[in-house]
Amino acid sequence: MKAxxxxxxxxxxxxxxxxxxxxxxxxxxxxxxxxLTCEAVLAExxxxxxxxxxxxxxxxxxxxxPAFAVGDHIPRLAELAARYADRQPDLADLCLIxxxxxxxxxPVITTDFADFxxxxxxxxxxxxxxxxxx
Numbered sequence: 001m002k003a004x005x006x007x008x009x010x011x012x013x014x015x016x017x018x019x020x021x022x023x024x025x026x027x028x029x030x031x032x033x034x035x036l037t038c039e040a041v042l043a044e045x046x047x048x049x050x051x052x053x054x055x056x057x058x059x060x061x062x063x064x065x066p067a068f069a070v071g072d073h074i075p076r077l078a079e080l081a082a083r084y085a086d087r088q089p090d091l092a093d094l095c096l097i098x099x100x101x102x103x104x105x106x107p108v109i110t111t112d113f114a115d116f117x118x119x120x121x122x123x124x125x126x127x128x129x130x131x132x133x134x
């Protein structure tokens with residue numbers, strides 16, 4: 001599976017009490033190569049789980065691979081931040097939108113229903129998503 005991982009997937013995978021835990025396990029079982037992500041997602045994951053070691057283990061064990069350098073994309077990230085200012089996107093969301101632009105065949109795996117249904121790559125193209133059933 002080629003895809004981009006958002007924080008919700010990683011948190012649900014690690015937290016047995018998360019309502020999406022079973023869904024996240026099913027997704028993880030389909031992973032044949034590391035899912036792309038960004039350092040902002042890893043930082044959010046570490047915060048939500050209360051464990052930087054666990055977030056780093058996802059990289060070490062090959063579940064995810066950081067594939068984005070914020071410094072290389074500042075102008076586009078600033079554009080996206082201004083475009084979606086009404087939604088107050090966090091840095092992780094902006095990075096994932098940009099990752100989706102860079103890897104258009106990779107869906108974003110997310111539990112963030114509200115925002116990722118609104119975000120677009122380019123100007124109008126919906127971002128393909130993999131989400132848990134509502």
